[in-house]
Amino acid sequence: VSASILLINPKYPHNVGATVRAASSFGADEVWFTGDRVSLTGGRKTARLPREERMRAYRDVDLRHVDPHVRWSSWAVKDNLTPVAVELTPTAEQLPDFEHPENALYVFGPEDGGLDRVTKMQCHRHVLIPTRHCLNLGAAVNVVLYDRLVKARETGEIEIKPSYEVLDEDRRLLDELGLV
Numbered sequence: 755v756s757a758s759i760l761l762i763n764p765k766y767p768h769n770v771g772a773t774v775r776a777a778s779s780f781g782a783d784e785v786w787f788t789g790d791r792v793s794l795t796g797g798r799k800t801a802r803l804p805r806e807e808r809m810r811a812y813r814d815v816d817l818r819h820v821d822p823h824v825r826w827s828s829w830a831v832k833d834n835l836t837p838v839a840v841e842l843t844p845t846a847e848q849l850p851d852f853e854h855p856e857n858a859l860y861v862f863g864p865e866d867g868g869l870d871r872v873t874k875m876q877c878h879r880h881v882l883i884p885t886r887h888c889l890n891l892g893a894a895v896n897v898v899l900y901d902r903l904v905k906a907r908e909t910g911e912i913e914i915k916p917s918y919e920v921l922d923e924d925r926r927l928l929d930e931l932g933l934v
C-alpha cells in the first residue's frame with residue numbers, strides 16, 4: 755500500500771515544499787514534479803525549493819524531477835500505481851465518497867491553470883474536493899492525504915498512534931533540526 759504524488763508543472767517552490775512536507779507527514783513515499791519552473795538546484799529562471807523543505811527531515815520522501823520526455827503514466831503503471839487526477843472536473847468522483855486505490859499516484863495541476871486534457875486522460879480515476887473555491891495546491895495535497903489516512907484507518911489498514919507518541923515523534927524531529 756503506497757501513495758505517491760505527481761505535480762504537473764508547478765509554479766511556486768513553496769507549493770512543492772509544502773507537498774514534500776505533507777508527503778513526509780502522512781507517509782507518502784514519493785513526490786515527482788514536471789516542468790522547468792521549479793528546480794532542485796536553482797538556476798537561471800527557475801526557483802529553488804525553500805530551505806526548510808531541502809532539510810534532511812524529509813529525507814524519507816523521494817523527491818524527483820521528471821523529464822518531460824518520460825512518459826510518467828507508463829512508468830506509474832509499471833510501478834503498479836493507479837494514477838488519480840485530483841481536479842475540479844464535472845465527472846469526477848467526490849472525495850468524501852472516494853475509495854482510494856491501494857497504490858495511488860495522485861496527480862495535481864499547476865497553480866495557474868489546472869490539469870490539461872491529456873494528463874486527465876492518462877489518469878484512471880478522477881476525484882474532486884467539494885470546496886466552494888479551488889484550494890491552494892499544497893492545501894489540496896494535504897486534504898487528499900488526510901482523507902486517505904482517515905479511510906485507511908476505518909478499513910483497519912493502519913493504526914493511528916496514541917497522541918503522546920505522535921508528539922514524541924514531532925519533538926524528535928524538531929530536535930534533530932535544532933528547532934527547539
Ligand SMILES: C[S@@+](CC[C@H](N)C(=O)[O-])C[C@H]1O[C@@H](n2cnc3c(N)ncnc32)[C@H](O)[C@@H]1O
Nearest residue numbers: 840841842862863864868869882883888889894
Ligand atoms: C490552485 S489549483 C488550479 C487553479 C484552478 N484550476 C483555476 O484556474 O482556478 C491547483 C491544483 O490544485 C488542485 N485543486 C485545488 N482545489 C481543488 C479541489 N477543490 N478539488 C480538486 N483539486 C483541487 C488541482 O490539482 C489543481 O489543478
